[in-house]
Amino acid sequence: MAYEMIMKPMTFKITWKDGLVITPWERPIGPTHGPSDPSLPSGSPVKDALDLAQDVPHSPLDQFAIKSFLDMRVGYLYISFTNPTFFMLLTLGLVFLLFHLVTKKGGGKSVPNAWQSLVELIYDFVPNLVNEQIGGHVKQKFFPCISVTFTFSLFCNLQGMIPYSFIVTSHFLITLGLSFSIFIGITLVGFQRNGLHFLSFSLPAGVPLPLAPFLVLLELIPHSFRALSSGIRLFANMMAGHSSVKILSGSAWTMLCMNDLFYFIGDLGPLCLVLALTGLELGVAISQAHVSTISICIYLNDATNLHQTFFIVIFL
Amino acid sequence: MTRMEKFEMLEGAKSMGAGAATIASAGAAVGIGNVFSSLIHSVARNPSLAKQLFGYAILGFALTEAIALFALMMVFLILFVF
Numbered sequence: 001m002a003y004e005m006i007m008k009p010m011t012f013k014i015t016w017k018d019g020l021v022i023t024p025w026e027r028p029i030g031p032t033h034g035p036s037d038p039s040l041p042s043g044s045p046v047k048d049a050l051d052l053a054q055d056v057p058h059s060p061l062d063q064f065a066i067k068s069f070l071d072m073r074v075g076y077l078y079i080s081f082t083n084p085t086f087f088m089l090l091t092l093g094l095v096f097l098l099f100h101l102v103t104k105k106g107g108g109k110s111v112p113n114a115w116q117s118l119v120e121l122i123y124d125f126v127p128n129l130v131n132e133q134i135g136g137h138v139k140q141k142f143f144p145c146i147s148v149t150f151t152f153s154l155f156c157n158l159q160g161m162i163p164y165s166f167i168v169t170s171h172f173l174i175t176l177g178l179s180f181s182i183f184i185g186i187t188l189v190g191f192q193r194n195g196l197h198f199l200s201f202s203l204p205a206g207v208p209l210p211l212a213p214f215l216v217l218l219e220l221i222p223h224s225f226r227a228l229s230s231g232i233r234l235f236a237n238m239m240a241g242h243s244s245v246k247i248l249s250g251s252a253w254t255m256l257c258m259n260d261l262f263y264f265i266g267d268l269g270p271l272c273l274v275l276a277l278t279g280l281e282l283g284v285a286i287s288q289a290h291v292s293t294i295s296i297c298i299y300l301n302d303a304t305n306l307h308q309t310f311f312i313v314i315f316l
Numbered sequence: 317m318t319r320m321e322k323f324e325m326l327e328g329a330k331s332m333g334a335g336a337a338t339i340a341s342a343g344a345a346v347g348i349g350n351v352f353s354s355l356i357h358s359v360a361r362n363p364s365l366a367k368q369l370f371g372y373a374i375l376g377f378a379l380t381e382a383i384a385l386f387a388l389m390m391v392f393l394i395l396f397v398f
Contacts, residue, residue, distance in 0.1 A: 059396055060392075060396065061392065061396050061397070232386070233379075233382040236382060236385045236386050236388075236389045237381070237382055237385050239389060239392070240385040240388040240389045240392065241385070243388075243392050244388070284378070284381070287374060287375075287377075287378040288378060288382075290375070290378070291375060291378045291379060291382075294375065
């Protein structure tokens with residue numbers, strides 16, 4: 001009995017008294033409309049449910065569905081205004097609004113208030129990363145690109161934590177587009193800066209010559225994987241985190257409503273778990289933006305400096 | 317076999333696949349423990365660097381957690397998409 005009480009809310013199955021088991025998100029095979037099966041007993045809730053069910057059941061992955069608001073089509077290209085488009089514009093609007101409100105009328109005060117501290121924190125975060133990771137004298141040229149990437153992924157991740165909002169970076173296409181474009185950019189920068197010596201970075205020093213072509217070809221595989229890895233990491237973290245929260249909150253809702261005597265004061269266990277998981281999700285949102293930015297800096301370092309390290313000796 | 321029986325078999329197979337795919341988070345658990353164990357060792361050696369080392373530890377945690385979440389993503393793929 002206790003086992004059923006714990007395990008039963010974790011599933012989404014509905015078992016009616018005549019033994020029919022329905023999972024709410026099973027995609028219906030066959031007609032969902034029309035008269036229900038006449039062999040079902042007439043007072044049965046199954047019959048009523050099937051009669052009333054006119055829309056597709058819900059799944060925990062439905063929060064990632066892309067709906068288009070305005071369909072626009074140019075030949076083979078679909079340039080419709082969709083869910084991710086709207087939320088990306090909303091993110092950009094939020095970033096611009098925040099930065100504008102802090103820096104208007106001459107650019108803030110010397111003693112910063114809380115909003116200015118926050119903006120300064122976000123703005124100062126990237127030059128520290130760039131200085132630290134990329135050696136040599138070319139570092140500050142890449143600061144705007146990396147700063148925009150970091151701010152975009154940070155605000156997109158955080159904005160997805162708002163309930164009933166849409167997480168832009170939880171789509172593989174968006175994060176892959178970002179990471180792939182940056183990878184192509186880094187490769188181009190490497191070739192532009194170092195010429196064909198760029199290929200020498202895949203060859204460590206002191207390797208005998210017959211082994212060289214084999215090593216270079218083998219090195220191409222992890223190098224190309226970098227294009228995918230940043231995108232997949234961000235996508236997997238966001239999607240898995242939000243799916244977990246959705247599933248657990250469905251279970252929490254079921255358990256909250258389970259008590260017949262006091263409605264809505266049921267078991268609070270899964271609700272505390274959802275609270276803790278949401279806190280973890282917030283931490284993961286910020287930390288994944290940080291991790292993707294650091295990995296971009298590391299790839300840039302590899303491309304421009306070719307495994308060389310500059311020893312800076314400071315005489316105090 | 318009726319349609320509902322086929323449904324239930326598919327459902328059972330999906331659950332089994334999801335359960336098997338969750339075993340991959342064991343490796344991630346070992347990895348995260350490793351990261352924080354190194355943090356404790358290195359802070360014990362050099363407590364003045366504690367803040368910087370903690371930053372590195374959080375970075376390592378995020379990267380290792382990503383692998384666990386790859387496995388979780390496969391679980392959701394098996395459960396809800398197929």
